[in-house]
Amino acid sequence: MTVQDIRSFNRFYTNVIGALDYGRHLYAPYTLTESRVLYELAHAPRTDAADLRGQLHLDAGYLSRILNKFEEDGLIERGPSEKDPRRRRITLTAPGREAAALLDERARETVGSLLDTVRAEDRPRLGDALRTVRELLGDGRAPRPEDVVLREPAPGDLGWIVQRNAALYAAEYGFNADYEGLVARIVADYGEDHDPHLERTWIAELDGRPVGCVMCVRDDAPGTARLRLLLVEPDARGLGIGDRLVGALVDFAREVGYREVVLWTNDILGAARRIYQRHGFALVAEKPHRSFGRDLTGQDWRLDLHATPD
Known part of the structure; x- marks a missing residue:
């Protein structure tokens, strides 16, 4: 050379x-x-x-x-x-x-x-x-938070959301194929019929590859948005990607006029729950259930977008 x-x-x-x-x-x-x-x-x-x-x-x-x-x-x-x-x-x-x-x-x-x-x-x-x-x-440095960009999905990204959710939750929590089916239905519904003015998906990209995602969709209750499918790849954790994804969703929901954001998760997802708490979500209900081949405790969280921050 x-x-x-x-x-x-x-x-x-x-x-x-x-x-x-x-x-x-x-x-x-x-x-x-x-x-x-x-x-x-x-x-x-x-x-x-x-x-x-x-x-x-x-x-x-x-x-x-x-x-x-x-x-x-x-x-x-x-x-x-x-x-x-x-x-x-x-x-x-x-x-x-x-x-x-x-x-x-x-x-x-x-x-x-x-x-x-x-x-x-x-x-x-x-x-x-x-x-x-x-x-x-390059300079041989490790990735930095500013190296991550948030963007809208490109062709193939919705399929990536399904594949990575299924693979990661099976590897990290032992979820079975029922979870992949649930994610596939959520993503298919979004891909086939969503209102771009009120619903949005974010892809976190690092070095040209997707490393995270989150979806904002309309809930059945009027004026309510639902946060779905927050995910960050294991090798990209520690860069604040989850915080940025949730922050982008909350900003969007507030900007387009939603009154609140709700989400459902499970108590074993500790890192995700800490992110929700940092953004002001409050736990409003929890209930044991058996899903995805596991005994779990489901949790409902809510963020009032009109509340005054502490």
């Missing part, structure tokens, strides 16, 4: 990326940097300007001009930071989320068209090669 090898690959890769965008106006009407800012805001619901500068390595003046433009166009709102009153918090408005979603859709379609040129049997080898480049040229 020589310097020339890397420079040659860089020219090749730059040409590939340029060809993908040629005539497609992938980022229009935004520049590449503006698109990167929108992407970060879409995947980190509560972001400070200082955080954005660090994540994207942008000059403070340049970022300020971008944010001013976004605010004038109605794409963002700015307010005091929850972390530090001296900082400014930036959040996407509804038009901002729509713009970010459009850019994300274009990017996925574009990369998908590139993958269509690769034979199916060669794709695993390509994925391994890309991961090898990142590992060898």
